[in-house]
Amino acid sequence: MKRRFPIFFLFLLCFLGLSLILRDSSPPPLAALTPLGEAPQWQKLNVYQNTLTQEEFVSLLEKVYTQEKSYQKYIKIFSDHAIIHTDSFDMQKTFRLNFAKENQQKGGSSKNSSAYWRAKPIKNASAQFPLQGLRIAIDPGHIGGDYAKVEERWFQINKTPPIKEGELTLTVSKILAEKLRAQGAEVFLVRSEHQPVTSMQPKALRDVAKKWYADRGMQDITETYRDTTDPSRGRSLKWRQEVLTYRNQEIRDRAKLINEKIMPDITLCVHFDAEYWGDPQNPLLSNKNYTHVIINGSYMPEELHYNDVRFEMLQKLLSQTHPIEKKLGHTVARFLAKSTQLPAADYYLAGHQAKAMSKDSYVWARNLLANRLYQNPVIFLEAYVMNNPEVIARIHEGDYKGNKKVYGKIRKSIFREYADGVVEGLLRYYK
Numbered sequence: 001m002k003r004r005f006p007i008f009f010l011f012l013l014c015f016l017g018l019s020l021i022l023r024d025s026s027p028p029p030l031a032a033l034t035p036l037g038e039a040p041q042w043q044k045l046n047v048y049q050n051t052l053t054q055e056e057f058v059s060l061l062e063k064v065y066t067q068e069k070s071y072q073k074y075i076k077i078f079s080d081h082a083i084i085h086t087d088s089f090d091m092q093k094t095f096r097l098n099f100a101k102e103n104q105q106k107g108g109s110s111k112n113s114s115a116y117w118r119a120k121p122i123k124n125a126s127a128q129f130p131l132q133g134l135r136i137a138i139d140p141g142h143i144g145g146d147y148a149k150v151e152e153r154w155f156q157i158n159k160t161p162p163i164k165e166g167e168l169t170l171t172v173s174k175i176l177a178e179k180l181r182a183q184g185a186e187v188f189l190v191r192s193e194h195q196p197v198t199s200m201q202p203k204a205l206r207d208v209a210k211k212w213y214a215d216r217g218m219q220d221i222t223e224t225y226r227d228t229t230d231p232s233r234g235r236s237l238k239w240r241q242e243v244l245t246y247r248n249q250e251i252r253d254r255a256k257l258i259n260e261k262i263m264p265d266i267t268l269c270v271h272f273d274a275e276y277w278g279d280p281q282n283p284l285l286s287n288k289n290y291t292h293v294i295i296n297g298s299y300m301p302e303e304l305h306y307n308d309v310r311f312e313m314l315q316k317l318l319s320q321t322h323p324i325e326k327k328l329g330h331t332v333a334r335f336l337a338k339s340t341q342l343p344a345a346d347y348y349l350a351g352h353q354a355k356a357m358s359k360d361s362y363v364w365a366r367n368l369l370a371n372r373l374y375q376n377p378v379i380f381l382e383a384y385v386m387n388n389p390e391v392i393a394r395i396h397e398g399d400y401k402g403n404k405k406v407y408g409k410i411r412k413s414i415f416r417e418y419a420d421g422v423v424e425g426l427l428r429y430y431k
């Protein structure tokens, strides 16, 4: 399977916390926690005592969440329990997780009752309102607006309007919300303007930014940078503070909003994909165009070192969102592919392996900050390559109702085509 992917070298820019960004924001394996990570409260896992059998637990660890046997350094499996190391720097500290007995009445394949989300949320559905009862959070990826450059989700061709991913995702999300409400669902947008959810100000993260550079042994740190074309910005405090605020704290605050206020049955993270575009003022174009869905899993061996990541992975695994993420992800991906007429993304990321979760390569497992922290079934939707000329032409055409001839073909607006695929997928899944 592995051999299939390195056919070509793709930089997929669209995920929160990987490849370029992961290298950019992940700490060296010195710290116990990731930047802005919270110290885990391991006793929170007690609600999952005796809910999974040894076989179910190991199967999820090996087939979905980790790579090879990398977990064995931190998680020791015994016949009726697992011993989990809670501190990478003090291997004496452990948490004991008891397995359910094979023949015991237990949660097994159904979700744990302590979670806020419901596996079967549809209530009083009718032909007119087939999604009645379903609570959906829609998370429009990134921020857009004045933040698009800091997010590195911005490029411009000559004097044409700049393309900002955070604005495309919000346009799709608003259309999607309206269409899902019309089907009876209760829909919450995580943001509804090109403004951050976090109220954190970059200057508040000055010490974190300083530590970030210090941890990497980086010296000659400057105070500020000229603009995003300044090659020395990656050594400035201002840039690091902004990245930590708008790409890291932002996701953490969205997670709080989702887990503590919205408490949805599912979350849809809306994104556009891209190929490496280099200079944003003079971007490279790509003739590739594809779609796929990402669900949580495939944690890298070095990520398991961090106490917060290890805890959050186990919380995700034990809360049993995976069976829903996989099935829902695959159903939505199938209809998204049908609506957009796009092939699957068959990709390989530099040193960061994704696990294929479906034979047709439309569903992949990856560990992203958002799908790790949002404590409900989460699917990341990735459609269209933003720096493909046809996609650019369709984006510049904007949203419109009905059909129009764009780039030599009569069709719906790119935003409606995207939203329609997702709605069809949800309708099929909950039918």
Ligand SMILES: [Zn+2]
Pocket (backbone or CB within 6 Å): 013, 014, 015, 016, 141, 142, 165, 270, 271, 272
């Ligand atoms: Zn994105």
